[in-house]
Amino acid sequence: MPELKELSALDLSALVASRVCHDIISPVGAITNGLEVLDEEGSEDMREFAMDLIRKSARQASAKLQFARLAFGAAGSAGAEIDLGDAQVVATGFMENEKSDLVWEVQRHLMPKNFVKLLLNLILIANQCVPRGGEIKVEMEGEPSAPSFILTAKGLNPRIPLGMKETLSGEEPERVDAHSVQPIYALLLARESGMKLDIDKDEDLVKITASMDT
Template sequence: MDLAALVASRVCHDIISPVGAITNGLEVLDEEGSEDMREFAMDLIRKSARQASAKLQFARLAFGAAGSAGAEIDLGDAQVVATGFMENEKSNLNWQLERHLMPKNFVKLLLNLILIANQCVPRGGEIKVEMSGTPQSPSFTLNAAGLNPRIPLGMKETLSGEEPERVDAHSVQPIYSLLLARECGMELTIDKDEDCVKITALPTE
């Protein structure tokens, strides 16, 4: 129950900002009479609505049920939602995966690893996503390169399976990623060199 509540908090945290901006834009439309302000408000509403939609579509695939047990997801659809999400972030997404049908938990794990990679380049950069193996037994490699990349505090320990000191809406996402990896029979690693953070998800067998 706590995991579900914390994941829900994480999703709500992500969409509060664009939804709040839509509300602000509507208030400007109600109060302002000038054409310039009305056009500004409409631009704000359009942009924020696109952001909210992209974040919700991403969250639905990354955290949601995504079909029945044993369901497969088109990696092309995953690329679309990941690209839409990253359009609102500072980093660019370099998606190197071919289009396949893949078991849903692998896709959910991959999207969650993109979220982790994005946290590693807070000033922006490039997140390169690659896969080897087969859709039924993949290995994922993500390289997050940018200015002063970093591994968030506690992230390395959490992904390696250590119990985090504190569990909240911010730390729940790597915990959820670890649980997904275990469900997929995969092991996660995260390491950093001077200008890049590398994340891998490899089969345990």
């Protein structure tokens, strides 16, 4: 496969925006459905069901937006640092709505924002590797200024999504769209941070690493 062609800033921002909208449309739609039930139903049981749906969906939408703000957003000015404790909070909130459990074994540090954004994007990739659920462990080696991230996704029949390994190594995916842009964005973050990415499957787990490109 050919190497990944450089995306224009306009195309990249449009695709990332589409990805974020795709992620939050489901809980927002569920809130709308719940409100319609409240407007139309006289049954107390149905109204209570609708309120439960609205509460749950609002929490999901909030968690997804907070995660997206840190993983894809500007997160401060150029050169800004982000508290890894904040990253843990938004990652934990996001994963509460997913099938897998998050095991965060990274100590709290201030870290350059692109490293943190990359780490959150790697969690999204790891989550895709265990579609039936399991456990995602997040670890870090080295100093906050030059870290290595190790993520392991373990579960029932883990897999590397089609084309993911090639994309993370810098090859052009078959299609560049809102679905494929997230691993592309992770690759661009890694390059900007002077890091290289790797993903491999070993029996019952998938291992993702990001290390300084020396």
